[in-house]
Amino acid sequence: MAVTLSDVAKLAGVSIATASKALNGRDQVKASTRERVFAAAQTLNFTPNPFAKALNERRTGTIGMLSSDLDNRFVLPVLLGAEDAFGAGATSVLLCDARGDAVREQHHLSTLLARRVDGIVVLGRTTNPRPSITAGIPVPVVYAYAPSDSAEDTSFTPDNYLAGRLAVEHLLDRGRGAIALINGEPSYSAATDRAAGARDAMAERGLTLEGSDGLYGQWTESWGRQCTATLLASGRPLDGIVAASDQIARGVLDHLREVGLRVPEDVAVIGMDNWDILAQSARPPLSSIDMQLQELGRAAARALSTAIGGASHPGVNRLPVRVVPRESTASVK
Structure with missing residues (x-):
């Protein structure tokens, strides 16, 4: 006994x-x-x-992590970064997946609070602002990837405007000037923010994006192929393409190869998200913008720990992204 x-x-x-x-x-x-x-x-x-x-203690050493879509590939690196920051063995993490269902989300919140978690990290599936759940929650809440729609909350999201700027600047620095942006769905803030950054980077050099301020479609390889075909059929000069996702970029590379255009000699291509399985196996290997999602997760975890200690810093924190150059944008002699 x-x-x-x-x-x-x-x-x-x-x-x-x-x-x-x-x-x-x-x-x-x-x-x-x-x-x-x-x-x-x-x-x-x-x-x-x-x-x-x-x-019998004010704190339990337990953190809740509430995901909207655990199968989403953008969530996992944020989660890993947060767990890393909390420290192995120092803090227990209870993970719940609401699967995009508001009722399921409320159920998980009730469960986490019943377990007396010290704080909650809310992980979004896109970078679109999401409804705040902070009101009525007796513990600190920090939002990661998808920012809260309340300015009173603390949120961390990648800087998609900077992603668009860096992608264009990377091509401009390699002597490209006739640049097009093949974008994803306009309902995604990531797409509109990346377009704004790309457009501003071109304008600062006295240039405009080819085709329009951005050609919007699906986040798919098929859209990349289709849009590249349309751009080439226009007969306008084209020596650089920014693809708003690595999946789109793979379609771009496929079509350019099919019509006999060389990458990067004829057209340089850069993607976004730095999805290793796509970027490194592309032909040629694809330059991409890394959204540094693990660092985003670590930053959110650190902010939650600070808030549990009594100090909160409301607002949306847009974290830096970086260029990962590969052969698709290599300088041509």
């Missing part, structure tokens, strides 16, 4: 409440009483129940 706190209290000659306070290091217990309780616990080989112990 397992030894209980009641057994320890009985052997030490104290009440259960006093035994609990002594084992949890409370100041209200005399030194002599504490020693007697510890001696009794050692004699009985008593191991405190961590859940019972948590009930």
